[in-house]
Structures are given as structure tokens and as C-alpha cells.
Amino acid sequence: xxxxxxxxxxxxxxxxxxxxxxxxxxxxxxxxxxxxxxxxxxxxxxxxxxxxxxxxxxxxxxxxxxxxxxxxxxxxxxxxxxxxxxxxxxxxxxxxxxxxxxxxxxxxxxxxxxxxxxxxxxxxxxxxxxxxxxxxxxxxxxxxxxxxxxxxxxxxxxxxxxxxxxxxxxxxxxxxxxxxxxxxxxxxxxxxxxxxxxxxxxxxxxxxxxxxxxxxxxxxxxxxxxxxxxxxxxxxxxxxxxxxxxxxxxxxxxxxxxxxxxxx
Numbered sequence: 001x002x003x004x005x006x007x008x009x010x011x012x013x014x015x016x017x018x019x020x021x022x023x024x025x026x027x028x029x030x031x032x033x034x035x036x037x038x039x040x041x042x043x044x045x046x047x048x049x050x051x052x053x054x055x056x057x058x059x060x061x062x063x064x065x066x067x068x069x070x071x072x073x074x075x076x077x078x079x080x081x082x083x084x085x086x087x088x089x090x091x092x093x094x095x096x097x098x099x100x101x102x103x104x105x106x107x108x109x110x111x112x113x114x115x116x117x118x119x120x121x122x123x124x125x126x127x128x129x130x131x132x133x134x135x136x137x138x139x140x141x142x143x144x145x146x147x148x149x150x151x152x153x154x155x156x157x158x159x160x161x162x163x164x165x166x167x168x169x170x171x172x173x174x175x176x177x178x179x180x181x182x183x184x185x186x187x188x189x190x191x192x193x194x195x196x197x198x199x200x201x202x203x204x205x206x207x208x209x210x211x212x213x214x215x216x217x218x219x220x221x222x223x224x225x226x227x228x229x230x231x232x233x234x235x236x237x238x239x240x241x242x243x244x245x246x247x248x249x250x251x252x253x254x255x256x257x258x259x260x261x262x263x264x
Contacts, residue, residue: 001053003078011035011061020084022114029121030131032076037066037204037245038126040196045251049189053078064247070185072124073108087112091176092169100170106184107169126203127212128168198258204245211244215260
């Protein structure tokens with residue numbers, strides 16, 4: 001199956017070149033992350049998250065929803081392949097909140113080789129992801145927001161966050177197959193210990209910043225300012241989806257969230 005490129009480009013409002021160059025790769029990644037949000041609402045609503053291209057297109061393009069890393073990277077890889085790139089699919093262990101030994105390989109990202117150089121492309125890492133391709137080789141740079149640090153066979157995504165440098169994920173850069181992501185996606189979407197089963201996790205780029213939601217805590221970044229809010233109820237969550245995420249989902253007013261006692 002192929003991607004409906006016309007609908008995808010309309011979804012991300014892309015009117016630029018589609019030749020397989022760095023400028024195209026960078027432009028598409030910036031447009032994709034700016035228009036398609038990160039969200040896990042289907043998991044909390046008890047709906048299956050499917051990674052076949054038809055389902056991913058229906059959700060992220062035609063229904064104008066968001067998704068998490070497997071959905072974003074699956075769609076973006078298919079788009080890149082269709083216009084002449086050769087993306088490689090990889091898995092990583094997210095270490096933002098857990099130690100490496102306690103983190104499964106439940107993150108999907110891509111690498112793309114252009115003119116002999118490899119770049120990490122990570123459209124589904126929400127507020128922690130880079131909106132530009134990250135050079136695989138190149139080391140830390142004072143002006144960089146994201147870079148890759150190597151320790152033997154492991155590569156760690158490093159990023160600047162609120163004045164500090166933190167680690168995002170770790171990978172061996174082994175090439176993975178679709179079945180590997182199908183298994184990881186099943187765990188993420190169904191296992192009782194999965195954070196995606198237990199928490200609301202949403203993030204969307206806005207014209208002047210970003211809105212992120214973790215359970216009832218809302219962070220609104222506008223320019224250089226950030227403010228925090230607290231969702232009073234599910235109706236307020238639905239309102240934020242309309243205002244900042246580009247879709248309406250009436251079902252969230254009946255959402256069950258294990259880590260929010262009053263929303264169980």
C-alpha cells in the first residue's frame with residue numbers, strides 16, 4: 001500500500017520540494033511534528049492501536065488525530081520511502097523516567113542517510129523530540145538542542161531541557177522489522193504496567209510554543225514563558241483538544257484513567 005501523499009501534504013501543510021535532499025527531510029519533519037500531535041487517547045479508550053499503513057493513514061491523516069511513536073514513525077517512514085529516501089527503522093529504550101535496565105525497547109525512530117551522512121529522525125517523541133534531523137556523528141555542540149552520544153555499542157539521545165542536559169533514549173542502532181514494533185506496540189497499548197495505559201500523555205505544537213498534558217497537569221509554553229494549569233474535569237480536556245490539538249473527541253468525557261482516582 002502507498003501513502004496518499006496529496007492528503008498527507010495537505011495535513012501537514014507542506015508545499016515544498018519533495019526531492020530526497022536534506023532540505024526536504026528537514027522541512028517535512030518540521031511540518032509533520034508541527035501539525036500532527038502526540039497522544040495516547042485510543043489506548044485509554046480501550047481501542048486497538050494498529051500499525052498497518054492503512055490504519056495509520058486513516059487516523060493521523062484523514063481523521064486528523066495524533067498518535068504515539070509507532071504511528072508517527074510508521075507513517076513518516078512510508079512517506080520518505082515513497083519520495084525516494086531510504087529510512088531505516090530502529091528501536092530505543094526510553095530512559096527519561098526509568099533506568100536503562102528497567103526500560104524495554106518501546107520507542108521507534110528512524111535514521112536516514114544523505115550524501116554519506118546519517119541523521120536521526122524522530123517524529124514521535126512528543127515534547128522531547130527534535131524537530132530537525134539530528135546528525136548521528138558529530139558529538140555535542142554548544143548550540144545544539146539534541147545530539148547523539150556514543151558509548152561503545154550504545155548511542156544515547158541527549159537533549160537540553162529547562163536549562164539541564166538529560167538523556168532521552170538509548171539504542172544499539174540495530175535495524176528492526178515490522179514484527180518487532182508490533183510486539184512492542186502490543187505491550188505499550190495493553191500491558192497493565194505500561195505508562196500509556198495508565199496516564200494521559202498529550203503534546204501539540206502551537207503557533208507560538210507548545211501545549212503538553214500529563215494526566216490533569218497542563219503546561220502551556222508561549223514564547224519564552226511557561227505556565228501550568230490543572231484540568232478540572234474531562235470536559236476541559238475535550239476543550240483543549242479542540243483548541244490546541246485540532247480535533248474533537250467526545251468520548252474523552254467518559255475517559256477512564258487509572259492514575260486519576262476520580263476518573264477511574
